[in-house]
Amino acid sequence: MQTGWWKSVGPWLGLLGLGAVLAAGGYGAARPALVTAVSGATQPTNFPAMTYSLAKNQPDRATFELGRALFYDPRLSSSGTVSCGSCHQQSRAFTDGQALAVGVAGRRSPRNAPTLQNLRWRTSFMADGGVHGLELQALAPLTSPAEMNTPLATALAKLNADPVYRQRFAAIYGPGTIDTPQFLRALAQFTAALTSANSxxxxxxxxxxxxxxxxxxxxxxxxxxxxxxxxxxxxxxxxxxxxxxxxxxxxxxxxxxxxxxxxxxxxxxxxxxxxxxxxxxxxxxxxxxxxxxxxxxxxxxxxxxxxxxxxxxxxxxxxxxxxxxxxxxxxxxxxxxxxxxDASFLTDKRLADPRLETKPATSRVGAPMAAVPFGR
CATH class of the missing domain: 1.10.760.10 (Cytochrome c-like domain)
Incomplete structure (x- = not known):
């Protein structure tokens, strides 16, 4: 189970050089950094300097909200029942309270779900350090048979078949097919903003x-x-x-x-x-x-x-x-x-599942993400 996600993703990454694309920064049209408008984007005064450069994926409210929707959308899993938020629950500092994470069809991961917080200061990801790069980290749970069990190509096909997602991605990155860098950058906008510094x-x-x-x-x-x-x-x-x-x-x-x-x-x-x-x-x-x-x-x-x-x-x-x-x-x-x-981090509504909101945020495009099935 430790190698399943890499077997499916590793050759693809090598072929496309995705890591180099993401590391280059500035994908698509340049956007102004709206640091103060995005939760967790400022540097806490008692923290060391960030390892992750904000210039690589400039904080932006619309992209943050898009990443938030992706994080909580169970339709990205093969069963349509497991989202990133299933194993990373805000009230538990983005863990799940389980000894071993539970994925699609009740499958058990071989490891405990790690907390997601202060990721901009991390130098590697996973308990074994097998992933370098905040954007790339999301590929592991997405493609793992024990977690979300969705090949990357399938996830992109689902996004491109959904008119609401197409509209939201186009508003940020321009018209065209939703591709891997756009998907991973948008998701990373949300996870990068999970900053806990107010205990x-x-x-x-x-x-x-x-x-x-x-x-x-x-x-x-x-x-x-x-x-x-x-x-x-x-x-x-x-x-x-x-x-x-x-x-x-x-x-x-x-x-x-x-x-x-x-x-x-x-x-x-x-x-x-x-x-x-x-x-x-x-x-x-x-x-x-x-x-x-x-x-x-x-x-x-x-x-x-x-x-x-x-x-x-x-x-x-x-x-x-x-x-x-x-x-x-x-x-x-x-x-x-x-x-x-950090009670404020555990209860910050800006980091919660957007489907729980009574009204969509003004920066979001279209209906809440769970309102319609993919491709309808």
Whole structure:
């Protein structure tokens, strides 16, 4: 299941050089960047510089709304029942609450659905880092047999057969056939805007109103920096690296990063996730094995498994494995982790399913996307 989407898409990408087309930026007529008009497009003052260049896909309200419609449209799946939003639910910080993601016909993905937030600061995507490029990321779930199960050509045919989508794409990119760069750029406009930077922790760091932390939370913050901050670095709470955090002794089921690099040294290494909104993204780890945050902390305190590629940070003097944490320290860490919840991000109506709106937004063209079947 790890390779199904790539087998169907990889040769196509090589043939068309899609990555180069998308990387070039400025596809179609140039449009002014309306940064302030699009949710999540501004640079939070306590964040590092974006990895993703806004100039490559300039934020634009109409394109953002088009991408939002595509994200929540289940008709792009082979069954017509699964959308991107099925596995990436806003109230759960764009995860789904399942140990393993559920796709068409109830098929289970081999991995936990990752959260979608602050993607403009990511350097790679997927738990194994198998995708580079925000636009290209959407191809994996779209074409995976375990997820949406739709070949790219089929998705484009559906879009081109729909008069509402044709009108909306033409209004942005000009008349003609809806093509792959247009489709992926529009979808990326929405996912790129999923910026979470307004938690109580953020307000504390920016010295804003509502940014007070309790003594317990402050102790947890200090502990976090000392015990967890080497991997969950800075205000993004991830260093974008791949590490073996001691979940297993062997990796016959899922080799992680080694699945991409084919290097034995990468066996069992997975992307370090951001911990933003972590209290809302259970279950945890790449396979969803831990149902609660206390279980995660217990793993690091006394559950780390030794393997050849175990991260050196989890090898302590005297042969001890893991991170030494008392029950009291674990409680303080849990209190701090809850300060990373960004309620405004989880409830922002601009990021919600547009089909739930009583009236279409004024920038949208035609009827809501689910109002008519494709091709009618």
């Amino acid at each position: 109580r922790y953020d307000k504390y760091m920016r010295h804003e109103a509502g940014g007070t932390l309790t003594p317990t939370e402050l102790r947890g913050h200090a502990l976090f920096i000392a015990k967890c901050g080497s991997c969950h670095t800075g205000d993004l709470f991830s260093d974008n690296s791949f590490r073996n955090n001691g979940l297993d002794k062997s990796f016959s089921t899922d080799s992680g990063r080694a699945h991409i690099t084919l290097l034995r040294a990468d066996a069992g290494r997975f992307a370090v996730p951001s911990l933003r909104n972590v209290a809302r993204t259970a279950p945890y780890m790449h396979d969803g094995r831990f149902a609660t945050l206390p279980q995660v902390l217990a793993h690091y305190a006394h559950g780390v498994q030794l393997s050849r590629t175990l991260d050196p940070l989890l090898r302590q003097r005297g042969g001890r494995l893991g991170i030494a944490l008392t029950k009291s320290q674990q409680a303080d860490l849990l209190a701090f982790l809850h300060t990373l919840t």
